[in-house]
Amino acid sequence: MLSQSDIEAFNILGEFCGQRDIPELTATSLQQNYGISQSDVFVLFGGSILYGVDVLAKAIQNKIAKKYIIVGGFGHTTATLQQTVAKQYPDIATSQMQEADIFAALLKKRFNLQVDYLETESTNCGNNITYMLDLLKNEQVNFQSIILAQDATMQKRMSACLKKYVVADVQIINFATYQNQLIIKNQKVSFAKEIPGMWAPERYMKLLMGEIPRLTDDVNGYGPRGKNYISHVNIPKKVQDAYLFLNDKYPEINRPSNNLYSS
CATH class of the missing domain: 3.40.50.620 (HUPs)
Known part of the structure; x- marks a missing residue:
């Protein structure tokens, strides 16, 4: 939980x-x-x-x-x-x-x-x-x-x-197609808003955890210092700290890239 x-x-x-x-x-x-x-x-x-x-x-x-x-x-x-x-x-x-x-x-x-x-x-x-x-x-x-x-x-x-x-x-x-927040409701992880087609909370968390390493401009990321797929992104310390905190507790949640869809 x-x-x-x-x-x-x-x-x-x-x-x-x-x-x-x-x-x-x-x-x-x-x-x-x-x-x-x-x-x-x-x-x-x-x-x-x-x-x-x-x-x-x-x-x-x-x-x-x-x-x-x-x-x-x-x-x-x-x-x-x-x-x-x-x-x-x-x-x-x-x-x-x-x-x-x-x-x-x-x-x-x-x-x-x-x-x-x-x-x-x-x-x-x-x-x-x-x-x-x-x-x-x-x-x-x-x-x-x-x-x-x-x-x-x-x-x-x-x-x-x-x-x-x-x-x-x-x-x-x-203009992201939705903005939602996770909450704990009836001792379960849920969303604050009901949005049609919303990911299951577990999938949403996995997608989020996969993004931060991709956005991080280092040798492993997608920025100019890494794979050079995207322009440099500034990641605030608050976001970095939140990611590191979660990754330390739940390393299994991270989503690796899928080479099947690379080009």
Whole structure:
């Protein structure tokens, strides 16, 4: 059973990884924070939980961007997504679909909306970004601002990856598809908010623990001093301490990278 201090440490990691740069997807929020009423591009990444579709629908309804894209082929979260959608929507043939296709089908079925482009070949955070950039270039979509919506556990890494490939004056705006906190309820680890498609607490904790080593800019991380997949990320001491505290107590929770989806 996790202690209250364990829960607090996990929530520190969750708050750090699940970055939102604006409080809501509205023109007012963009105007107040960035001086623009509309972003050039809005991207939903397929690694998100199902609630990402709700976030995308809200973005389209609020006309938050000029172009909308869903990015995602087959990665480490795809099988879970396929199974979850198949249970709730058996008429969607998920077994033969990539992540972007599944989210597009849900967007159409639930909200009768569609996006401008789908990218269905990428398998990991790195080529999520590079293939997306190739698509935008091929479609001659120039952008000075872009909103990224990814699963909260991977939002920080996705942003750092894009930052590696675009010029400094491109405005990257983070909007994690959810923000949630772990709590102890009826002597069980649970979530403060009920969010459709939310990971099981154990999976969520594992995903968070896997992110901090990846974001750490050392020889083992994904930053310039390591594998050079992403730009440098500053990790506050509070976050480092929370990770080290948890890793010392629960080393088995860490999620190693999966070479099956590398490129």
